Amino acid sequence: MGRVPATLDGSSGAHASTREEVVPLLLDTGALYALADADDDWHVRVRDFLKVERQSLLVPATVIPEVAYLLRKRLGAATETRFAESLAAGEMAVENLTPRDLARCAELLHIYDFLGFVDASVVAIAERLKLRALVTTDRRDFARVRPAHITAFQLLP
Numbered sequence: 592m593g594r595v596p597a598t599l600d601g602s603s604g605a606h607a608s609t610r611e612e613v614v615p616l617l618l619d620t621g622a623l624y625a626l627a628d629a630d631d632d633w634h635v636r637v638r639d640f641l642k643v644e645r646q647s648l649l650v651p652a653t654v655i656p657e658v659a660y661l662l663r664k665r666l667g668a669a670t671e672t673r674f675a676e677s678l679a680a681g682e683m684a685v686e687n688l689t690p691r692d693l694a695r696c697a698e699l700l701h702i703y704d705f706l707g708f709v710d711a712s713v714v715a716i717a718e719r720l721k722l723r724a725l726v727t728t729d730r731r732d733f734a735r736v737r738p739a740h741i742t743a744f745q746l747l748p
Contacts, residue, residue, distance in 0.1 A: 614722065615649040615684065616641075616747070619713050621728030623650065623658045627670055633728045640726070640748030648683040649720075653712040655685065686716050695719075705732055714738060 625633035626641070641648070655678065663671040677683060688696070695715040699706055706714075710732055717725060718738050724745040727733050733746055 615647045616726050617649050617717055617722050619727040620654050620657045622726045624661050636748045649686050650683045651712050651716050652685050652687045653709045657709050
């Protein structure tokens with residue numbers, strides 16, 4: 592049931608899915624922040640992309656505190672609360688890291704000195720789930736990563 596989390600961007604632009612997709616859309620911090628901040632350069636692209644996509648939305652657990660911090664610091668407590676409500680309502684599924692993911696994060700941090708832990712966790716989860724695409728605004732870093740299961744990620748939107 593891919594949709595724009597209504598409580599996050601303040602709209603009611605949700606679309607119900609007519610069928611369940613096998614492959615979820617994995618979202619990183621930048622995409623979630625852009626969705627909430629109408630003044631962000633990526634806001635319209637991310638919002639419009641998620642309005643038409645039918646896949647379920649998946650957020651790494653490591654992304655949540657980073658998004659929450661940015662939302663509170665830049666947009667205020669009410670926006671952070673809407674984000675928490677969106678998660679609680681199940682508008683996005685949360686993917687936890689496994690011990691193997693944590694080991695892969697450490698490997699990725701050794702390989703890519705520009706990659707932080709949160710982005711490494713996004714890569715590790717994408718590899719484990721064999722996902723080919725990431726919903727991200729971070730073209731610079733994710734374009735430089737070579738995932739274990741494919742040549743490169745497709746960066747959306």
